[in-house]
Amino acid sequence: MNTSTKTILIGSLLLGLGISELLKTNDASKSPQPVAIMPQHDNSFLTAQSRASTSYLNEVEEKPDSSRQSEPEPNKNPIPVSLSKVSHYSKIVYSTVKAKDWQRATENLFFLEDSAQGMNHEINGEKSQLAKLNSKIASLKGTIAVRDRLTAMHYANQITLIAATFVTHFQPRVPLEVTQLNYYGRELEIWTPTGNKAWLHKTANHMRLTWYTVRPSILVRGGIDRAQKFDKLIDRVEVASSAAEYSHLTPPLLQEMDNLEDVFLKTSYTNPSTPAPHFVRTPSSPVVDP
Secondary structure (H helix, E strand, O other): OOOHHHHHHHHHHHHHHHHHHHHHHHHHHOOOOOOOOOOOOOOHHHHHHHHHHHHHHHHHHHHOOOOOOOOOOOOOOOOOOHHHHHHHEEEEEEHHHHOOOHHHHHHHOOOOOOHHHHHHHOOOOHHHHHHHHHHHHHHHHHHOOOOOHHHHHHHHHHHHHHHHHHHHHHOOOOHHHHHHHHHHHHHHHHHHOOHHHHHHHHHHHHHHHHHHHHHHHHHHOOOHHHHHHHHHHHHHHHOOOOOHHHHHHHHHHHHHHHOOOOOOOOOOOOOOOOOOOOOOOOOOOOOOOO
């Protein structure tokens, strides 16, 4: 390669380098173009958001749902043992007197008296009711001694009812009205043989009014079938006009009353939307003396 050719190549190279530097200078003088930056996830933000969501969910779960019906808490004040025994033995005395088993009736009367004495120590207050209880037990003892069957059954039945009124202070699962229905049913059983129509009608009327009071509680616990069966029996009680009719009605009445107790013992408050009857009457005081 000769000298002139080398000179040309070197000149071209220098010229190219100069143009390149000039272009760089011009680009540097221009304002920079905006660059799109993709947002990145902040781990601390996600953690805080997660905690907030979890806190909210926990708060929702902890809030009570006012539309739900919850079961009442179990009673923290158990029924005194002596009171339970009075109720138990009064029923046994009733059944043994009814069967004319005077020996067993006398034996269980002793246990009944002993249990009543225990109530005098276990239960504070209600002195008048305790005095009434002791008075009825004394009367029961006298009638058993002379084997006055119907009157002894009557006193034993009254003692069961008095015990039930004591039990109401301890929030029993079975309402007092159901026990009252049993009381009236047994009163019909006691006085039917006497043929005392006025007394039988009065007792039947108290039973009907008591049923109207407790019926809504049966319905809301899903005892619709039980209520309908008892409605039919009450309808028959209302139109009964003879001792023979009451005599035929008493066994199924007492049987259904036991079934009504099961509605409260074996079921829960499940159907608050069930409509109550159009009439709700408050029963008058229980019949206690013929």
